[in-house]
Amino acid sequence: MNRRTFVAGAGAVTLVASGKLPAATKSQEAWERAADIARNVRPPTFPDRVFDITKFGAVADATTLNTAMIAKAIAACVAAGGGRVLVPAGKFLTGAIHLKSNVELHVAAGATLCFDTNPASYPLVFTRWEGMELMNYSPLIYAFEQKNIAITGKGTLDGQGSAEHWWPWKGRWGGTIDHGWVEGMPTQLEARTELFNMAEAGVPPEKRAFGAGRYLRPPFIQPYRCENVLIEGVRVRNSPFWNIHPVLCRNVTVRGVDVFGHGPNNDGIDPESVDHMLIEDCSFDTGDDCIAVNSGRNADGRRLNVPSQNILIRNCRMKAGHGGVVVGSQISGGARWVFAEQCHMDSPDLWYAIRFKNNALRGGLLENFYYRDIDVGQVGRAAITCDFNYEEGANGAFTPRLRNIVVERMRVAKAGRVLDSQGLPKAPVDDITLRDCEFNEVTQPSTVKYTRSVRLENVRVNGALVKSLG
Secondary structure: OOOOOEEOOOOOOOEOOOOOOOOOOOHHHHHHHHHHHHHHOOOOOOOOOEEEHHHHOOOOOOOOEOHHHHHHHHHHHHHOOOEEEEEOOEEEEEOOEEOOOOEEEEEOOOEEEEEOOOHHHOOEEEEEEOOEEEEEEOOOEEEEOOEEEEEEOOOEEEOOOEOOOEHHHHOOOOOOOOOOOOOOOOOOHHHHHHHHHHHHHOOOHHHOEOOOOOOOOOOOEEEEOOEEEEEEOOEEEOOOOOOEOOEOOEEEEEEOOEEEEOOOOOOOEOOEOOEEEEEEOOEEEEOOOOEEEEOEOHHHHHHHOOOEEEEEEEOOEEOOEEEEEEEOOOEOOOEEEEEEEEEEEOOOOEEEEEEEEOOOOOOEEEEEEEEEEEEEEEOOOEEEEEEOOOOOOOOOOOOEEEEEEEEEEEEEEEEOEEEEEEOEOOEOEEEEEEEEEEEOOEOOOOEEEOEEEEEEEEEEEOOEEEOOOO
């Protein structure tokens, strides 16, 4: 059997029994790189100054709009040379918060920042929406081209997304909860299509103005072109859209964050075109992917051409969601060197544990993904999926490339399938290695189409040592 045999049919897979894969890096060498990421990603530190928002007029009555008071506290902190802006215990209503360099926003235990459901509280800013740059509603917490910023504490950030606010803008949606939309209500569809067309036509991002009346929901937390970012300890609830969305940032730490929200597109964390990021000790229970690595959509992603790279995910817990650790689909700028270890995933409402999604309209080179010690209770569909048929599928002029995926010591108690890997006729998925893995209560054969070089080393399915998947 040729170890580079091309596999075109479902239910068949080529086993690579021995030998090196030319494009692959040895697992030990790769994990040394992951250790370097952990060493090199350093959270920012701040001067020992505290600016309590109540000293600037903020009122914890859940009805007074405290946007201006919080902005004054941030401005005073900046003027003093940096420090901590404190949200003490209590329930504070606010609109958009814009962080500045050398400012730590600390939400204390017992404190809740409730974000106003009035769209007018979120002025237009330069942002990125589903992988495309534009002028749109400010993210609820936003920073643009800032350095040394943080959101910390044991308190709660409540985006107040619900069936009454924000979520109905999605329009038709196949989610499991009532998100409030009924036939005849306005949706994001027209604006989303217009934004796609503007990006494809090369309209400058600053002229892609949306906002009021266009129904493109803002993300919750978005540092944009920032350096040295820390998000630690907070509870993030009910985002209008994506939850934590660092864009074009470097040196990002997200630690000990608890994310919950089952609304449409409630992704947990979406690192987009980031370099050097550590995600650890976080919990996710979401209405979409728990962690989804991105790098821009279609022409806009290729215009910027900045990959996501050097990302380490460890000791995280995933419950409901479309995928646990995901790459794509806004991935036209590429992604490489993504690591995940010691994560626990378990929910009948979690579709996949490890997920890659791309198509011929996105394109992009995705390579070098290493996962180990992943403990899965159950997933609804497949433990691992590589999907080039996502959304537009083969209908595009760009070649998606995915190569060098290594999964070690993955334990799955229950899954529909072990592997669902479907490339395209002219764009096969390359080089998948499963090593020392165990998959139980598997009810369906793996689906493998247009996939090359699947290596199985000490892999058990339903208790039996297997040499092929099918």
